[in-house]
Amino acid sequence: MGPAAVSAIDPASANRRATGALVSIVIPCYKQARFLADAIESALAQTYRTIEIVVVNDGSPDETAAVAARYPPVRYIEQDNAGLAAARNTGLANSCGEFVVFLDADDRLLRDAIQTNVDRLTADEAVAFVAGLSYYIASDGSPLPTDQQRLPEGDLHAVLLARNRISTPACVMFRRSALDAIGGFDTRVDACADYEMYLRVSRAFPVAFHGQMVAEYRRHGDNMSLDAPRMLRDLCAIMRRQRRLLRGDEARLDAWRQGRRNIREYYGDHVANRIRERVRERMEWGSVVADTLTLLVHHPRGLFAHVFRKTVTSVQKIYPPQEMDVQIDRAPALLVGGRSALNR
Template identity: 45%
Template sequence: MATVEIIDVSLTEVVPARLRGRYFQVIPVTGTSSAGHSIEIAGWVLGRECPVVAVELLNERNVCRRAPVNNYRPDAAKIYPNVPEAAYSGFKINMTVLGLTPEIEFLVQAVLKDQNRVPLGVIRARRSWRRDTFDTNPPLVSVVIPCYDQAHFLSEAIESVLAQTYPHFELVVVDDGSNDNTAAVVNRYPGIRYFRQENQGLAAARNAGLRQTMGEYLVFLDSDDRLLPSALEAGLRCFRENPACGFVYGHCQFIAFDGASMRGLPPPVVKVDFYLELLRSMPILAPASVMYRREVFESVGGFNVALSPAADYKMYYDIARRFPVSCHGEKIVEYRKHGTSMTRDSLRMLRANLAALRLQRQHVKADRSKKEAYKAGIKFWKKQCGPGAVQQIKALAETGQWKRAIAGSWTLLRLCPSYLSLLMGDKPLPRKIRDWIERNVGETAPSRSRGDVSQQLVQQIRQVVHTRIPSHAKVIVVDKGDGGVLELDAREQWHFPEPKEGSPEKLLAAGSSKGSKEVPWMNVGSAYDFRLYEGKGRRKLLGAIKVMRTEGATLSAALEPVPARNTTGTGTILWNSRNDSESEIYVSMSPRFSGYYPLDSNEAVARLEALREKGAEFLLLPCTAFWWLEHYPEFKLHLEDRYRVIADAKTTDNTCIIFDLRCASPAKQRSVTSV
C-alpha cells in the first residue's frame, strides 16, 4: 500500500507589490504520513492590484495541477473585510504522488490575471510503499471474468478461480450481451456476482467489472482461460517481495480447444528495463498472468475501449513507463488457443497493437534506447500479425466476402505494404481483389490526414449514423474545423472544436523547422491570424501573430527565440505610416493566444457542454479523432460517466464512436471548470 509523508512545508515571503496575503495547509500535516497516494493543498490567496485567477502546483518545473481561485473562504473575508474578492479567494488541489520519484518537491505558485507568477511556498514529501502483512491482514483480490458467448468455457474459468490456494478473493462475471446461457452457468455457483450489459467489447466489460469490485489487487481472467491453483498466491508473494511494483506477472501454458496441453515457445526472459522490452516485443502472453495493484491501475485509468484487442498492452505500457514491474517466473495460467479467439483476428490485432504502441511515441522520442526499442516494436507487430492478416484476407476472398476482403487489403496496404507480395502469392486471388490492389499499390500509403477523412471512411460513418442517430438531430462532429462535412443527410452537423471567426483555418506551409512564404493575396483592410504549430495535426501552438494590411502603411513583428525555461523574450516591432504626420503604437495583452485544440481536458469539457446547452444532441468521434480520448483523459472520463455510448469502436469496425448527449446521468454529474 502506498504511503505519503509530508517532510516540510515552507512559505515564501509575501511580495507586497503583488499580493495582500496568502495561506495554505497540507493534508497529511507536516511530520506525519498517511496511507494512500495523494495529498491535499487548500488555502486562499489574495492579489493586490492584479487579482489572482489560479494556483499551480509544479514538480521538476512541470505544472502538475492547476486550480481556479474561486472557493468560499470566510477566514480570508474576516481578515480583509473591506476587500470584496476576499470571500472567494480560496483554492483546493488534490495531487497524486504515484509515478513520481520517492523524494518529492512541489512548488506552489499563484497565477495573476496578467499571467505573472508569484511563488507561495514549497512542499517536500516522501512516497513509499508499506509492505502488506498478508498473514495478519490478508488483502482481497478481485478477479473479473468478462464473457461474450463463451458459456461453454465459462464453467472451467470459474472453477479455476474457486480452486485457488489463496482464499481471500471475490469473483465478478461480466456478461457482455451474450446470446448463449452465460447467466445459467454463473447461477450454478453461489457467491459469484453477476453483471450484464449491452455488448460493448472486451475492454468495456473489464472496466464494468472493475467498477463492481473492491479488492486491493486485480486479476482479469478471460472466460476461455483457466488459472492454475497457485496463481493468486504467486502474485501476492511477488508483491510482498517487490512492494513498489505497479504490476507483477508470471507465465502461461498453452492449451487446445478441449483443454489438452500444447507445446509452446519457452517463456521470454526480461533481462533489461521492462518498459524497453515491452516496446520491443510481447513479453506477456496471457492477460490473466498479470496481477495489478488497484491504486496504480486506477491512477493510470481503465482499459482503452478504442483499442480493445490491445487494451491490455496499452495498460502495460502506461504502467511500466512509471512503475517497476516484476516477473515471479511461475506458470499460473492455462491460455487456450482456438479458432474463435479474438487473437485469431489478425487484422484487428494488427490495427490495435500498432495504434497502442504508437501512442508511446511522444514518451520515447527524447531517449535513444527507447526510440530504438519503439522502432523494433513496430517491426515486431508487423511480423507478428502480417502473415495472419494475409491468410485472413485470402479466406475472406475465397468465401466471397468481398467488402471485408477489400477493407482488409486496404489495412494491409496502409500498415504493412511489404506483405502485399504474400497476398498476391502463388495462388491467384479473385480478380476483384487483385484489380483493387494493382490500382492502389502504386500510390503512397496515406499519412495522417490533414483534411477530411477518406471517402471510404465517410461512407462507413454515414451508414452508422443512419442506423443510430434520428433524422433532423443535431450532431457534434470532432473534426479539424477546415470546412469539411460528412453530409449527414437531414441531420445538423456542428464542428467541434468550433471554427474560429472568419474563414476556416487552412494550411499555409509545412515542412522543415525554418522557412518563409510569400502571400500575395492579403486584402487591404482584412485581418489575418497566422499560427505556428509543432509537428502535424495542430496539437501544440508555438507562436501566433495577427496582422491587418491598410493602404500605404506597414506594421510587422520580429520575435527572437525564447529558451524553454524563460517566461519572457525579446521582440522588435517595425512600422511605417507612410506620411509625415506623427503616429502612435498601442499594445494590449491577453492571457493566451488560443490554439485550435483545447489546452486541457477542462477546456475540452467546457466547450462540449457549451454546445450541448445550445441544443447539441449527439457527439460523434471519427477514428481520426480517437486520439482525443488519450490526449484529454478527463474529457474521456466525463463522456463515459455522463453519457451513453450508442456506437463503440468495436461495433463500428473502428470507424467512429457516438455518445448520446440528450440525457446525462444525474448520479454521475461532474462540475465543469469554466475557461
C-alpha cells in the first residue's frame, strides 16, 4: 500500500470519531533535566485532554527524577542508560494510547498539537503517522527564525529517502497499531532512530504531512544532531540497509541516491571542518584520527577534498596565488560535486 497525502478534513466529524482515543506522550530524558519541565508542561497544557504522559529517565545523572516528581500526573520510569532509541521503546512498552507522540525532553508541544494530529489520524484510518511543522527556539525558549519548506507531495517514502523532512519527533503522531506491526526504534542507529522509523513506516503504510505548526524544536549546544561524525555513521548505516529494499524501483533509487549524497556532503563537510579546526588548534588528536577514519569509510571523496585544500594552502605559502594554475575555489566542486548537489 503506497504513501498518501492528507485530504480535506471535517473537524467536527474528526472530533466525534476521536472521542475516547487515548494519546500517549513519551518523553525520554538523558542529561536534559534543565529543559524537562518545559516539555512536561507543554504536554499538560494540551487542549486535547485524553492523554497520558510517560517520562523515561535513561540513567540520567542530573535532576531528571526530581523534576518529574513535581508533576503527579506523569508516569515516571527509570532505567540504566541504554540510549535514546531504547528509552523511546521503554516508553512505548509502558504506555497504552491508541496514538503515540515522542517528545524529546528539550522540545515543546504547542497547545493544539495533539488535537491537530488526532483530527488528521482519525480522518483517515489507513494513515500510520501524520507529521506537522515546528518552530525553532533558543536554549532559553525564545523564538528563532524558522524557514518552512514546501509541504512534500507524491511518493512520501521517496521524499523521506531524499531528505528527512521532519525536524523533530514531536511533530509526528503515530498510530500504535503501525508501530506494533513493524517493531520499535532501532537501537543500532541511536542518533537517527527516528529517521529510520519514518522510513520503515512510510515504506509499509500510507503516511501524511500537513502544514500546521505543532511543536517547538530547541536549538542548543548539546543537540545530538551537532555530533557530525555520529550522525554521518548512523545515517550511512541506515541508507545502506534501505538500498537493499529498493531493487527494481528506479524512482525510489534515485531518491535514495540523492539522500545519500545529501548526507555525505552535509555531515561530511561538518566532519572535515572539525578536523581542520582541531589540527589548527593542535588539540584532541585522538578525535582527529577517529574523525579522519569516519570520513575515509563513509565519505572518502570528502576526505580527499580536505587533503587537497590543505595541500593547496601549504603551496600558497610558498608561491603567490597568481602563480598557481589551480583555482582553489573550484577544487572542492571538482572533487565532491560541490555544495549545489544538496539542491539537486
